[in-house]
Amino acid sequence: MKQTRSLFRRFLKVHFLFIFLPPIMLIFISAFFGVSNTHEKNVNTLNLFYVSVLLFGFIMVAFVILSWLFFLKLQKRLALLQEVMSSSAKNNSFPKPISVQADRMDEIDQLGSSFNWMIQQLEDSRKREYEEELLRQRLIANLSHDLRTPLTILRGHVTRLNKESISIEGQNSLTEINHTITRVGDLMDDLLFYTLLTSGKHPYQSTSTDIGRLVRASVAAWYPLFEEKEIQLEFDLPTEETFYWEADPKWMTRVLDNLFQNILRHAAEGKYTNIVVDVEKERIIVADRGPGMDNSSYEGGAGIGLSTSNYMLKKMKLKADITSNGNGTRVTIGRA
Structure with missing residues (x-):
C-alpha cells in the first residue's frame, strides 16, 4: 500500500x-x-x-x-x-x-x-467454511439415504437364501452377512444423527432433569436386549433419592443408548454390566467386563457413537471419564 x-x-x-x-x-x-x-x-x-x-x-x-x-x-x-x-x-x-x-x-x-x-x-x-459444511452434510445425508437401497436388496437376497437348502457353513456365512448388513445400517444411522446434531437439526433444550428417573427408564427399555444376550445386569438405581441436572432429556437418553449399544456390540462376551446412579457425587457409572476399547472387535467402527455422546455432553456442560483395559471399560458421567 x-x-x-x-x-x-x-x-x-x-x-x-x-x-x-x-x-x-x-x-x-x-x-x-x-x-x-x-x-x-x-x-x-x-x-x-x-x-x-x-x-x-x-x-x-x-x-x-x-x-x-x-x-x-x-x-x-x-x-x-x-x-x-x-x-x-x-x-x-x-x-x-x-x-x-x-x-x-x-x-x-x-x-x-x-x-x-x-x-x-x-x-x-467463514463463508467458504459454511458452504463446505453444507456440502458435507448434504453428501452424508444423500449417502446414508442412497446406501439403504442396496442394503435392503442384500438383506432380501439373504432372506431368500435362508429358505434354500444349503450347508451349515453356508448358513453361517449368511448369518454373518446379515449381521454385517445390520452393523452397516447402524453405523449409517449414527453418522446421519451426528451430522444432523452438529448442524443444529436436533436443537438443545435445557431443562431440570431427574437423572435417577431417566436412568431407570433407559435401563428398563434396554433390559430385554441385555437378557437376550445373556448379559448379567447389576444396577444400583435409588428410587427414593435422586439429583437433577440442567440437561436435555432426549440428549441424555441418547447418550445412555450409545453406552448400552456399545456394551452389546463390544462387551457382550464379558456377560456382565454394572449401572450405578451415585446420588451423593451426582454421577452415572456404566461398567462392563469386555475386552476393552483397545482390544474391541471390528464392530467398533469409527467411534461415531462416542463422538456423538461427547458432543452432547459438552453442550450440556457434562463430561465422560473413560477407563478401559483388558478387564473391561468403565464410563463415569458427571459435571464438567
Missing part, C-alpha cells in the same frame, strides 16, 4: 516551525532594528527583553496546545479502532469495517485499511 502522507512527519514539521521560526524572526528583527538605529544611544533593551520573553512564552503555549490537539486526535482515532475490536470480542462476532479516508492515508488509516482487509478475509473464509 502506497503511503501518501505521514502523520508523524506532519507533526514534526509543524512543531519545528513553531520552535525555530519565531526565534529566527526575532533575530532578524533585532538585527534590522540594530542596524537602523546604530547612531541612537538610547536603545530600549528592556522592551526587547519583554518581547523575547513573550515570544518564548508564545512558543511554549503553542507547542503544548498543538501537542495536546495532535495526541487528542490520535487518541480518538485509536480508541475508535480499539472499540470496534473489543466489541467484536465481547459479542463473539466479526467486527464491522471502519471508515478510512483514502485521500489522507496516514499511518492510522493504513492500520484501519489493513484491519478492514483482515475482516474481509475472515468473512470470506
